[in-house]
Amino acid sequence: MAKPKQMYFCQECGYESAKWQGQCPGCKNWNTFVEEKLVVGAGRHSGKTEAAVPTNILEVTTSKDTRIGTGMKELDRVLGGGIVKGSLTLVGGDPGIGKSTILLQICRNLTNAEHKVLYVSGEESLQQIKLRSDRLGGFSKDMLLLCETNLDAVEGAITKVVPEVVVIDSIQTMYLEDIASGAGSVSQVREVTSRLMRIAKQLETAIFIVGHVTKEGTVAGPKTLEHMVDTVLYFEGEKNALYRILRGVKNRFGSTNEIGVFEMKDTGLFEVENPSQVMLDGRPLDASGSVVACSMEGTKPILIEIQALVCQTNFNLPRRTSVGIDYNRVNLLMAVLEKRAGLMLSGSDAYVNLAGGMRLNEPAIDLGIIVALVSSFKNIPVDPHMIIFGEVGLAGEVRGVSMAPQRVKEAAKLGFTSCILPQINCEGMNRIEGMKLHGVKNILEVLSYF
Numbered sequence: 001m002a003k004p005k006q007m008y009f010c011q012e013c014g015y016e017s018a019k020w021q022g023q024c025p026g027c028k029n030w031n032t033f034v035e036e037k038l039v040v041g042a043g044r045h046s047g048k049t050e051a052a053v054p055t056n057i058l059e060v061t062t063s064k065d066t067r068i069g070t071g072m073k074e075l076d077r078v079l080g081g082g083i084v085k086g087s088l089t090l091v092g093g094d095p096g097i098g099k100s101t102i103l104l105q106i107c108r109n110l111t112n113a114e115h116k117v118l119y120v121s122g123e124e125s126l127q128q129i130k131l132r133s134d135r136l137g138g139f140s141k142d143m144l145l146l147c148e149t150n151l152d153a154v155e156g157a158i159t160k161v162v163p164e165v166v167v168i169d170s171i172q173t174m175y176l177e178d179i180a181s182g183a184g185s186v187s188q189v190r191e192v193t194s195r196l197m198r199i200a201k202q203l204e205t206a207i208f209i210v211g212h213v214t215k216e217g218t219v220a221g222p223k224t225l226e227h228m229v230d231t232v233l234y235f236e237g238e239k240n241a242l243y244r245i246l247r248g249v250k251n252r253f254g255s256t257n258e259i260g261v262f263e264m265k266d267t268g269l270f271e272v273e274n275p276s277q278v279m280l281d282g283r284p285l286d287a288s289g290s291v292v293a294c295s296m297e298g299t300k301p302i303l304i305e306i307q308a309l310v311c312q313t314n315f316n317l318p319r320r321t322s323v324g325i326d327y328n329r330v331n332l333l334m335a336v337l338e339k340r341a342g343l344m345l346s347g348s349d350a351y352v353n354l355a356g357g358m359r360l361n362e363p364a365i366d367l368g369i370i371v372a373l374v375s376s377f378k379n380i381p382v383d384p385h386m387i388i389f390g391e392v393g394l395a396g397e398v399r400g401v402s403m404a405p406q407r408v409k410e411a412a413k414l415g416f417t418s419c420i421l422p423q424i425n426c427e428g429m430n431r432i433e434g435m436k437l438h439g440v441k442n443i444l445e446v447l448s449y450f
Contacts, residue, residue, distance in 0.1 A: 098235060166207045
């Protein structure tokens with residue numbers, strides 16, 4: 001007979017422990033362990049299982065229609081070309097950032113394209129979903145709705161209807177009666193996700209699940225699910241801001257470096273086809289400390305403004321603050337400036353910011369950060385029609401970056417006339433009309449332009 005057993009789970013990463021711990025050994029977060037009761041021995045059976053028959057890989061056939069277009073180019077690119085049949089996708093993000101909105105828009109586009117869609121909600125009633133769909137507008141075909149939290153009932157509906165795409169909003173509201181813990185617990189979320197994965201593979205149905213992240217940590221976050229699903233998409237940005245960034249964190253069917261930029265309006269989320277233009281709107285043209293750099297997000301070059309403010313400190317320990325850029329990377333680049341360029345920044349406060357709410361970790365923006373710091377320190381404005389990119393090493397050398405021609409062409413489209421880039425990239429690049437290239441080998445050559 002099955003016996004109940006108490007276990008402790010980390011709400012952030014799902015780490016299991018037989019006793020409560022203050023700090024999780026897995027993710028190093030504090031006070032994330034919660035107690036749950038498990039039934040040991042449940043689900044076991046003594047019957048014999050037939051041996052599985054392996055298949056030769058050369059005998060497996062694929063078709064070109066394995067992907068379904070969502071009607072949103074930005075989303076299709078992040079997914080790797082569209083929705084893969086039989087895939088399980090997790091859409092995560094803070095509450096109110098737009099997860100349910102974009103999924104309802106996907107359902108609208110799919111139903112209008114004659115695809116059968118089932119929208120399962122455990123948080124809203126049918127009337128509430130109808131009101132939201134009226135606000136979004138554009139629904140011209142039938143879409144199936146289901147308000148249910150019992151996964152057994154949901155599985156029965158999916159098996160009966162056999163839709164091409166299913167949306168589960170949200171995973172924290174679904175539960176299985178066989179599991180003793182409440183809905184939203186780590187055990188429930190794991191078992192529900194495992195069941196949904198089996199349904200997706202057996203019926204060749206693409207399933208989207210919504211995962212909430214709360215500041216209080218009262219429910220299991222999407223971190224527990226990332227290793228179980230095929231694709232993980234995260235919404236970034238402040239919920240009160242206009243723009244949202246959809247980033248692919250994990251994708252078994254495409255690149256994980258792609259991002260999609262969307263603008264939030266009263267009638268839903270709209271694609272931003274030229275994010276570079278959006279990120280540069282409103283930038284100061286004659287202010288010191290403002291530099292335009294170029295970062296590659298997957299296959300798309302994005303121009304972004306780097307802002308720096310360097311001023312004399314009033315404290316014994318100077319302040320260092322960075323927004324959108326790795327804090328340690330900024331300190332490293334400031335140390336390189338002091339050692340290799342002789343700029344005494346040890347007595348100055350430094351603040352570095354990426355305009356537009358972006359977060360970047362690409363080394364290609366190193367040179368832009370250095371020029372922004374020097375420009376603010378010397379109070380010398382940078383040419384507003386100049387773009388700067390390149391990786392900086394500890395010896396002060398400027399290293400080459402990938403996809404340099406694409407970066408320069410994107411800058412030329414937006415009216416930039418000059419570019420400072422690594423010498424190794426400049427040597428092998430064809431001439432681009434209207435763009436003057438300046439190749440540099442180290443930061444001393446860069447500073448000679450200012």
